[in-house]
Amino acid sequence: MIKQRPFISIKAIRAVLDGMLRGNDFGAGQSLLYLSLVDEFISQPHIPAMEDRREYAIRSILVDLIRREYVHHRVVVGLEGPRVDEQAAEALESIRADVLEQGHDLVGWSILYYRYARADVNLLPTDYAAAAHFDERTFRRHQAHALHLLQAALVDEESSMRRERKQRWLYAQLPDGIPERLVGRDQLADDVRELLRDNPPSWVLLTGSKGSGKTAFAQLLLRRMIDEDALDYVVWISQPPTVEYVIEGIRQNLLQDDSLNLADHLLRFRVAVVLDEILHLSSDVAALRQIFTELGGAMVMVTHTVFLDLSPKFKHIVLTDLDKPAVFEMVQRARLAASNEEVVEYAEILWQEVGGNPLAVQLAVHNLNNLSLERPLNSVENLLEQLVVTSYQAMSVNAQVLLWMLGLCPPEGVTPRTIQSLWASYHVTDHDFIELASSGLIQKRGRTQQCYSLRRDVYEGLPTLSERVPGASDTCTHLIVKLESSTDLKAGEGLKIMEYILLRGWPELSVSARICLAEAAYELGLKMGHFAAWGHILSQLTGEMNYRLMLAHAICLRKTARWLEAEHVLANIIQLT
Numbered sequence: 001m002i003k004q005r006p007f008i009s010i011k012a013i014r015a016v017l018d019g020m021l022r023g024n025d026f027g028a029g030q031s032l033l034y035l036s037l038v039d040e041f042i043s044q045p046h047i048p049a050m051e052d053r054r055e056y057a058i059r060s061i062l063v064d065l066i067r068r069e070y071v072h073h074r075v076v077v078g079l080e081g082p083r084v085d086e087q088a089a090e091a092l093e094s095i096r097a098d099v100l101e102q103g104h105d106l107v108g109w110s111i112l113y114y115r116y117a118r119a120d121v122n123l124l125p126t127d128y129a130a131a132a133h134f135d136e137r138t139f140r141r142h143q144a145h146a147l148h149l150l151q152a153a154l155v156d157e158e159s160s161m162r163r164e165r166k167q168r169w170l171y172a173q174l175p176d177g178i179p180e181r182l183v184g185r186d187q188l189a190d191d192v193r194e195l196l197r198d199n200p201p202s203w204v205l206l207t208g209s210k211g212s213g214k215t216a217f218a219q220l221l222l223r224r225m226i227d228e229d230a231l232d233y234v235v236w237i238s239q240p241p242t243v244e245y246v247i248e249g250i251r252q253n254l255l256q257d258d259s260l261n262l263a264d265h266l267l268r269f270r271v272a273v274v275l276d277e278i279l280h281l282s283s284d285v286a287a288l289r290q291i292f293t294e295l296g297g298a299m300v301m302v303t304h305t306v307f308l309d310l311s312p313k314f315k316h317i318v319l320t321d322l323d324k325p326a327v328f329e330m331v332q333r334a335r336l337a338a339s340n341e342e343v344v345e346y347a348e349i350l351w352q353e354v355g356g357n358p359l360a361v362q363l364a365v366h367n368l369n370n371l372s373l374e375r376p377l378n379s380v381e382n383l384l385e386q387l388v389v390t391s392y393q394a395m396s397v398n399a400q401v402l403l404w405m406l407g408l409c410p411p412e413g414v415t416p417r418t419i420q421s422l423w424a425s426y427h428v429t430d431h432d433f434i435e436l437a438s439s440g441l442i443q444k445r446g447r448t449q450q451c452y453s454l455r456r457d458v459y460e461g462l463p464t465l466s467e468r469v470p471g472a473s474d475t476c477t478h479l480i481v482k483l484e485s486s487t488d489l490k491a492g493e494g495l496k497i498m499e500y501i502l503l504r505g506w507p508e509l510s511v512s513a514r515i516c517l518a519e520a521a522y523e524l525g526l527k528m529g530h531f532a533a534w535g536h537i538l539s540q541l542t543g544e545m546n547y548r549l550m551l552a553h554a555i556c557l558r559k560t561a562r563w564l565e566a567e568h569v570l571a572n573i574i575q576l577t
Contacts, residue, residue, distance in 0.1 A: 006158045008032065010147050013062075013154065017116050020059055032058050036161045037154075065153055066117045070109040077101045082113070091121050092131040099132040107132070108146030111139075163229060170226045173234040174219050175276075175412070175445050175453075182213060182220055183333070183358075184326030185319075189220050192317055196221075201313050202272075202299035203292075207306055208319030210457065211359025214303040215276055217319060221301070222272055231299070232269040238276045238411035239459070241504040243287040244536035246275060250295075251532070266297030274301045277456070280504075282308060321356030330358075334365045359457070363440075388458055388465060391439040399435040402428055404475050406442060406454050407462045408483070408507075410500045413445035413453030418493045422486045423479065463506055476507040484520040495524050502537045511544050518545075522552050531559035547573050 008031075015029035026033070033054040041047065041057040050056065071081040079101070082094055091114055098110040114123050129139040182189070196202040204221070206214045225231050235253040240246045250273060254265055265271075273295055275281075281288055285308060292300065292311050300314075307316060322330075331347040354360045392400060405419055405428070420428050433452060436442050441458045445451040453459070466472040480501065486494050498521040501507070502514060509517070518537060525534045535556035538549060545553065550573050557566035 005155055006035070006162065008035075008151060008155050008158065010151050013147060013151055016058055016062060020062075020116060021119060026055065026058075029058075035061075035158050036165055037061050037158055040161055040165070061157075062150070062154070063117045065157065066109065066112045066150065069149070069153055070113040070117070073103065073106040073109050074098070077103060077106060082118075086118070086121065088121050088123065091118065091123060092127070095128060095131045099134075104142070104145060105149060107142050108149050111143055112146050112150060166232075167226055167229075170231060170234050171223070173236055174222060175215065175236060175238065176219060176443075180216060180219075182216055183329050184322040185213065185217055185220065188317075188319075189217070189224065192221060192315075193224055195315060196299075199315070201296070203311065203313045203315065204301045205307070205310060205314040205316050206301065206303045206319060207316065209305060209321075209357065211357045212319040212321070213358045214319055215456065216358075218274055218276065218301050218303055222274070225272065225299075230270060231272050233271040234274070235271065236274045236276065236412075239280065239456075240275060240278065241280045241500065242533075242536050243281060243284065243291060244532040245500075245503050246281075246291055248530050248533040252530075262294060263297065266295065270299070271297070272299040272301065274303075276303050278302055278304050278308075279460075285310065322358055322361070323356060324351055327351050327356055327361055330361050331365055385461060385464070388441065388461055389468065391441055392465065392469065395439060396432075396435060398426075398428070398432045399439070401426060401475060401479075402432045402436050403441065403454070404472065405479060406436075406452060407459065408476065408479060408501060409453070409497050411453055411456070411459055413451035414493060414497075415450050416452065422494050422497070423482055424486075425482060466507065473507060477509075477513070480507070480509070480513070480517065484517060492528075495521055495528065499525060499530065499533055499537070502540075503533060511541065515541060515544060515549070518549060522549065526552060526555060531556045535560055535562070547576055550576075 009028075012029045012032050015027045016032055019026045019029060032038070035058070038054050038057045038061065041061060042053045047053065047057075074081055079097060083090070086094065095110060095114065098106050111128060114121060114128060115125070125139060125143075128134075129136065132139070134142070192204070196204065204218075206218060208214050222231070222234060226234075233254060235250055237246055237249045240249070251262065254271065255262060278288070282304065288308075288310055292313075302310065302314070327350065328344070328347040331350060332343050350361065350364055354364045392403065395403070402419070405423060405426075406414070409419075416428070416430065416433050433442075437444075437452070441455055442452050443455055445453050454462075466476065483494060483498060498517055501509075502517060518541065522534055522538070534552065538545065538553035538556065541549065542553075550569055554566045554569040554573065557563075557569060
């Protein structure tokens with residue numbers, strides 16, 4: 001990808017500077033009002049609401065930049081920075097000192113500083129020229145050079161801000177936007193990053209037992225690539241239920257127009273595609289391989305509990321349990337108030353009974369399941385199941401219902417506002433989210449930490465939990481019925497949830513219930529261009545659909561270039577009508 005520096009014209013800069021002095025509009029400088037620097041400036045919480053905020057922002061940015069550069073160039077040659085309360089006589093002395101240093105750049109910044117940053121001193125160009133012993137031509141030459149200096153500095157600042165905003169945007173695509181220190185994984189991360197850098201393509205299959213930290217390690221690798229400015233896009237798909245869901249997710253994130261070519265896009269941009277836990281896809285390796293043939297230009301990362309022969313291009317990385325020193329470090333970090341002797345004793349017991357599985361250690365060290373460490377823990381799975389059941393039974397009814405609501409949502413998470421609007425009749429409150437969060441069963445997601453989702457082990461254990469909890473299936477069914485009738489379906493989040501329920505196949509619904517759900521959402525799904533997902537959903541209802549759903553199925557098949565199947569469906573429609 002060719003990186004272009006932002007274009008900022010001297011004419012625009014001069015127009016803004018002149019507007020600052022004369023108090024008129026910026027004219028040719030209007031383009032500077034929409035720099036990323038300005039967007040960032042006005043987004044700061046301490047900037048009050050006012051008219052012409054962008055004009056105020058660009059003035060402040062230019063003045064701060066001029067002041068900073070002038071002070072820097074003075075300090076370099078051994079001069080002190082100017083005092084903020086400097087009067088005209090002192091300013092003239094500073095100008096003479098600047099000129100005596102015979103620094104072309106220093107003189108340029110000096111001219112800008114006293115002309116624009118300290119306009120209150122009221123020094124005219126003729127005053128500056130007289131103090132510097134410049135004739136008019138020499139002064140104008142220095143002034144023109146100064147504008148070029150300011151242009152270069154502003155371009156550098158804008159480039160840096162664009163990189164920073166892009167970095168934040170990429171961080172926000174990860175499940176956990178806030179970086180997390182992974183104990184005992186730094187050296188492995190360094191080795192894997194070097195392996196990918198020296199041996200393209202960057203395709204990784206991460207395997208390890210439940211709780212070994214595959215998701216966290218994948219995020220660590222991507223964060224390092226983001227920090228190195230090695231990525232333009234990140235597509236993170238958690239626990240995809242079907243191959244079609246993967247295709248739809250990639251296209252929605254990368255292609256704004258159906259006419260765009262995915263292969264071409266992957267060659268033009270540096271894209272990372274992560275399929276986080278492919279449990280539901282592992283039975284159809286052939287279909288997975290077909291997806292990977294279309295991702296040749298991307299960095300691909302797949303996580304799973306066991307090895308799968310997906311492609312020779314994949315580098316297989318196994319996440320083993322942590323060693324004893326790493327477990328001791330985790331305990332020490334969690335128990336800062338404890339003495340060193342207590343930490344060592346506690347960590348030794350934990351190491352003997354839990355081992356080095358990161359999630360098991362984390363749960364045990366926080367004692368979230370209220371179990372005594374003296375009681376042997378047979379396995380990670382048993383520990384996690386005990387935690388979920390114990391926590392669920394201790395919740396209020398409202399928090400239990402909220403857990404099932406989050407269980408119906410995609411694993412990427414949703415905001416409290418989405419839950420409250422889609423299931424308004426349940427009157428979910430912030431207190432319910434706080435109660436559920438205190439149980440340790442949900443986590444905040446995204447850079448802004450505004451989304452909530454169930455923890456992965458809880459999410460995967462929902463089918464088992466629903467069988468053990470009386471009335472859970474009825475609760476889920478009732479939630480789906482309410483979702484179908486929600487007036488906020490068209491907001492997009494409701495559609496996403498309904499599509500995921502139909503693709504995932506949980507909760508188990510009767511054919512008639514699945515058809516009702518499909519009829520409530522298919523029109524919006526097609527309007528949004530989710531043809532691959534709805535092609536799969538409707539293919540599971542073949543023989544039970546009315547002609548409207550059959551026609552929608554045919555449209556999806558044609559949109560995904562499955563011509564023969566589409567013709568067959570259309571022929572069936574003709575027979576019915």
